[in-house]
Amino acid sequence: MSLDLSVDLCGIRLPNPLVLASGILGTSAPLLERVARCGAGAVTTKSCGPAPRAGHPNPTVIDWGGGLINAVGLPNPGVEAEVEIIATAIEQLAPLGVPLIASIFAETVAGFAAVAERISTANPDLIEVNISCPNVTAEFGRPFALDPASAAQVTAAVRAATTLPIIVKLSPNVTDIVAIARAVEDAGADAIAAINTLGPGMVIDVESGQPILANRVGGVSGPAIRPIAVRCVYDICAAVSVPVVGIGGVTCGRDAVEMLMAGATAVGVGSAVYQGGPEVFGHIRDELAGWMQAHDYASLSEFRGIAHER
Amino acid sequence: MSGNLPSAARIVSITEENVRVKTLVLNARAQAQPGQFAMVWLPGADEKPFSIVDDHPLTFTIARVGPFTQQVHALNVGDRLWWRGPFGRGFEIVEGNGAHLLIGGGYGAAPLAFLARRLRAAGRQVIAIIGAKTKAELLLEARFAAMGCTVVVTTEDGSAGGRGLATDVARDVAHRERVATVYACGPEGMLAAVERLCAELHLPGQVSREGYMRCGLGVCGSCHHGPWLVCRDGPVFTVG
Known part of the structure; x- marks a missing residue:
């Protein structure tokens, strides 16, 4: 039986559903190419803003036992330099058939539109609109993803600024993620990515009595948040008709199956790179394929969303 | 669920190696290969990667090159510093004549x-x-x-x-x-x-x-060198 792992995400073909999540390894064209060669079905660049940013001082990422906690603080070279990185990466990814998702952020609605417009000139396959970074609140104020109206405003502004498909990345740190999902869908999002990191959380060093992260608080990711991610994806998929990239704590083929059963079209992988390296994409892909074979599934659509049937 | 949080260790000796470099011996042990590194943290200051210069007891040799290393150099015997690791790929002792x-x-x-x-x-x-x-x-x-x-x-x-x-x-x-x-x-x-x-x-x-390291864990991508991460694929790389 032939096995088809491919995915159509907003008209873009992914050879398999595994997407390198934003913020992980997406800092250079050679690194993005390596992740694609390791087995990712799509790669996302590290979120880029209007101007270069240094990010937060160290410590920025900690393994606290159930996953990671991070406050890297969106370091990036600024959109002008990012356009060059993306153009090079697209060239290197083309022969592999792996699409590129350009992740963007800004401090203001107009800033999002400006970055989207400029990044579109590099012609990425999709744009991820990161309105949900929990680690820059001190500088930027509350993330746009915490409120349906502001989430919709950003989405509409980016929608008007580009013809490329846009994925809006949501925060789990809200009382009703479905309301936000509906708002961004109505405002023109072609897809939704969920979830960004949970929290913010805090880990205190008990010798010094000080929070370990220099930013004191940070976003929680990894296996500990997977049940929350799966529930968010499940709820969003029940409420909207746009595709969802399910992200949160996926480390193996079984976890990817679970996310697909919740209704995700594609599956983001981020923190798993900590334990498994870039090679984790090939491992998860092969485990997913093995599971499908063992269960006589020929394509992902045969079991996508089946958790909704009762 | 233990994770890899920074551990506090006390400085048991300090040697001035030259005008800019001090060796700090800690009351801690690690199991490290030569070439591996640890992230050294001073709460409220910063956290930076340093090569492990001995693992038993844990030893760092640190040059004063910026604000953080200046603070490390100001520490005395009995003071604490924090470390996590060892990280990365170290030197591999290769068989061969000569x-x-x-x-x-x-x-x-x-x-x-x-x-x-x-x-x-x-x-x-x-x-x-x-x-x-x-x-x-x-x-x-x-x-x-x-x-x-x-x-x-x-x-x-x-x-x-x-x-x-x-x-x-x-x-x-x-x-x-x-x-x-x-x-x-x-x-x-x-x-x-x-x-x-x-x-x-x-x-x-x-x-x-x-490499310009942030996380030290192979996720943030800050220390990329071509397709490689200095913190995870290195810091030791094979050549020749």
Whole structure:
């Protein structure tokens, strides 16, 4: 039986559903190419803003036992330099058939539109609109993803600024993620990515009595948040008709199956790179394929969303 | 669920190695390979990667180059600092006939001292070329000699040992002696010269690179070097 792992995400073909999540390894064209060669079905660049940013001082990422906690603080070279990185990466990814998702952020609605417009000139396959970074609140104020109206405003502004498909990345740190999902869908999002990191959380060093992260608080990711991610994806998929990239704590083929059963079209992988390296994409892909074979599934659509049937 | 949180350790001794470099010995142990690193943290200050210079007891040799290392240098015996690790890929001791040729440029001598100790403990012949800009910046040359390494000192200004670059001395040594493997740590320009030397003489080599590290865990991508991450795929890379 032939096995088809491919995915159509907003008209873009992914050879398999595994997407390198934003913020992980997406800092250079050679690194993005390596992740694609390791087995990712799509790669996302590290979120880029209007101007270069240094990010937060160290410590920025900690393994606290159930996953990671991070406050890297969106370091990036600024959109002008990012356009060059993306153009090079697209060239290197083309022969592999792996699409590129350009992740963007800004401090203001107009800033999002400006970055989207400029990044579109590099012609990425999709744009991820990161309105949900929990680690820059001190500088930027509350993330746009915490409120349906502001989430919709950003989405509409980016929608008007580009013809490329846009994925809006949501925060789990809200009382009703479905309301936000509906708002961004109505405002023109072609897809939704969920979830960004949970929290913010805090880990205190008990010798010094000080929070370990220099930013004191940070976003929680990894296996500990997977049940929350799966529930968010499940709820969003029940409420909207746009595709969802399910992200949160996926480390193996079984976890990817679970996310697909919740209704995700594609599956983001981020923190798993900590334990498994870039090679984790090939491992998860092969485990997913093995599971499908063992269960006589020929394509992902045969079991996508089946958790909704009762 | 233990994770890998920073551990606090007390400083049990401090040695001034030269005008800019101190060695701090901690009341802690690690199981490390030479070339691996740890993230050293001072709460409220910063956290930076440093080569492990010995693992038993845990030892760091730290140059004063910026605000963070200045704060580390201000610490006294009995004070605490925090570390997590060891991280990354270290030097691999390669079998082969001949001498193990170590090339340390500037602060790069520090991780090689750990490697030299392991090599000598395994009964290997070690030639250590210790280079610096000037005599005042030479590092650990006496320690290599005390371990029974053949030490060749060279400075760019000729103020100690021969005048010239460590890689030029290495070429001479490699023409004279049978060399099993080249191990190097130092500035990027020196490492590029070591790569060329290994290619030219058909010698296997391992170089320890510096990277701009943030997470140290192989996720943030800050320390990319081509398709590689210095913190995870390195800091030691195979050349030649």
